[in-house]
Amino acid sequence: xxxxxxxxxxxxxxxxxxxxxxxxxxxxxxxxxxxxxxxxxxxxxxxxxxxxxxxxxxxxxxxxxxxxxxxxxxxxxxxxxxxxxxxxxxxxxxxx
Numbered sequence: 001x002x003x004x005x006x007x008x009x010x011x012x013x014x015x016x017x018x019x020x021x022x023x024x025x026x027x028x029x030x031x032x033x034x035x036x037x038x039x040x041x042x043x044x045x046x047x048x049x050x051x052x053x054x055x056x057x058x059x060x061x062x063x064x065x066x067x068x069x070x071x072x073x074x075x076x077x078x079x080x081x082x083x084x085x086x087x088x089x090x091x092x093x094x095x096x
Contacts (some may be wrong), residue, residue, distance in 0.1 A: 010034055015047070024051055024058075 018027035028051040035044045042075040056072070 002091070010037065012044070019047075019051070024055060027051060 008030075010030060012034060014025050015030035015034060016023075018030055028048065031044055031047045033049065035041065035048055038044055
């Protein structure tokens with residue numbers, strides 16, 4: 001995001017505000033814009049690295065959750081089947 005490409009101002013304050021409010025992608029875009037303007041600024045470079053690392057880690061966690069979801073669905077299905085079998089056994093015992 002170049003400052004000239006957008007009507008939004010490109011400032012450290014706005015980048016930090018985005019980050020604090022959880023708008024990580026917006027904060028990262030803002031810090032990248034600032035880094036283009038100040039390529040030697042260690043603080044901005046560190047912020048870009050920190051946010052990029054956080055997004056990668058978040059993506060990894062999301063993939064783990066996606067991998068666990070089918071197992072959880074199967075587990076819930078098995079619990080429901082077990083409960084149904086117990087109810088059927090009670091009915092069979094009651095009828096006998």
